[in-house]
Amino acid sequence: MLKGTRIVEIEALGPAPFAGMLFADLGADVIVVHRKQAPMPGVPERSLLDRGKRSIALDLKDAADAAVLMRLIATADGLIEGFRPGVMERLGLGPDVCLVANKRLVYGRMTGWGQDGPLARTAGHDMNYIGVSGALWYGSLPGEVPMAPPTLVGDIGGGALYLVVGMLAAMMNAGASGKGTVVDAAIVDGSAHMMNLLMSLAQSGGLAAERGNSLLDGPHWCRVYRASDGGFISVQCIEPKFYALFLDRLGLAADPQFANQFDRGLWPELGNRLAAIFAARPRDEWVKLFEGSDACVGPVLGPREAAQHPHMAARGTWLTVDGTLQAAAAPRFSARARCSPAGSPARGEHDAEIRACLAES
Numbered sequence: 001m002l003k004g005t006r007i008v009e010i011e012a013l014g015p016a017p018f019a020g021m022l023f024a025d026l027g028a029d030v031i032v033v034h035r036k037q038a039p040m041p042g043v044p045e046r047s048l049l050d051r052g053k054r055s056i057a058l059d060l061k062d063a064a065d066a067a068v069l070m071r072l073i074a075t076a077d078g079l080i081e082g083f084r085p086g087v088m089e090r091l092g093l094g095p096d097v098c099l100v101a102n103k104r105l106v107y108g109r110m111t112g113w114g115q116d117g118p119l120a121r122t123a124g125h126d127m128n129y130i131g132v133s134g135a136l137w138y139g140s141l142p143g144e145v146p147m148a149p150p151t152l153v154g155d156i157g158g159g160a161l162y163l164v165v166g167m168l169a170a171m172m173n174a175g176a177s178g179k180g181t182v183v184d185a186a187i188v189d190g191s192a193h194m195m196n197l198l199m200s201l202a203q204s205g206g207l208a209a210e211r212g213n214s215l216l217d218g219p220h221w222c223r224v225y226r227a228s229d230g231g232f233i234s235v236q237c238i239e240p241k242f243y244a245l246f247l248d249r250l251g252l253a254a255d256p257q258f259a260n261q262f263d264r265g266l267w268p269e270l271g272n273r274l275a276a277i278f279a280a281r282p283r284d285e286w287v288k289l290f291e292g293s294d295a296c297v298g299p300v301l302g303p304r305e306a307a308q309h310p311h312m313a314a315r316g317t318w319l320t321v322d323g324t325l326q327a328a329a330a331p332r333f334s335a336r337a338r339c340s341p342a343g344s345p346a347r348g349e350h351d352a353e354i355r356a357c358l359a360e361s
Contacts, residue, residue, distance in 0.1 A: 231283025
């Protein structure tokens with residue numbers, strides 16, 4: 001879908017390379033500018049997040065290499081950088097300079113706190129950002145410490161995906177107006193924006209300020225339960241018709257307490273009762289019991305087990321490339337055949353190729 005679009009990505013951590021991977025998955029020519037030295041701690045030599053990209057190794061503090069980058073930027077539709085505010089400017093590669101070289105450029109900036117504000121130049125990580133934004137607040141049962149899946153809500157959901165959406169919108173505008181712009185994608189902003197689905201529940205009384213009293217974070221019919229073998233079962237039968245099916249499968253349809261689905265005062269006690277019920281049998285027995293029903297009950301799987309699940313296997317959602325388990329590109333398009341993602345390049349693997357193209361342009 002993005003064939004003919006070029007994105008230049010400056011090597012960084014987390015959400016910035018993920019955004020670049022998503023662009024590559026969508027067919028863009030993504031050129032990642034790697035450092036000449038070894039990868040940063042925690043980053044493999046060939047990172048999964050670099051799949052489908054081309055690599056050139058540059059020292060951005062070297063004038064000659066910086067000049068190569070500027071020539072590359074002049075050919076690009078978008079640029080991704082994930083440094084703290086001011087770093088690119090100190091390198092002489094800030095938006096003002098780059099937009100002079102390429103007036104149509106969309107300059108994507110990926111940070112946790114944003115380009116301005118009291119915390120803009122302060123260090124932080126995913127949990128810090130979503131803690132401040134409000135997105136972590138409902139991430140546990142009452143009395144438990146809030147916890148969200150690592151990086152998914154902040155770095156990826158509130159960060160990388162908002163950066164990509166913002167850049168796509170800006171590139172559409174650049175195509176119509178001929179003018180580029182700067183996209184300030186802050187994880188605190190994106191993760192707060194994601195909260196609007198929950199905030200809409202507040203309009204009808206479905207969201208409470210206190211944890212454990214809302215429709216999605218407190219009811220016995222909206223939890224994960226532990227089975228006797230240590231496995232987990234997810235239960236989220238929100239609508240009354242699905243809740244009725246849930247009770248019927250468990251033999252609780254005639255229980256007067258369970259009949260009061262939305263009685264908040266009963267939620268803790270009924271949650272305890274269900275916890276004892278689910279703890280009596282292994283996970284896969286519960287999966288079989290609810291199989292084929294609309295009771296909205298299912299197993300909680302790790303990635304490797306998820307890859308073997310019949311539904312996931314049928315859709316080819318998980319695959320292995322170069323010995324690495326990874327998820328296939330998403331979403332899917334009717335006009336394009338799906339294909340396995342290309343492998344990840346070595347650092348600087350395409351130096352000669354990219355330099356030769358710049359020399360010809």
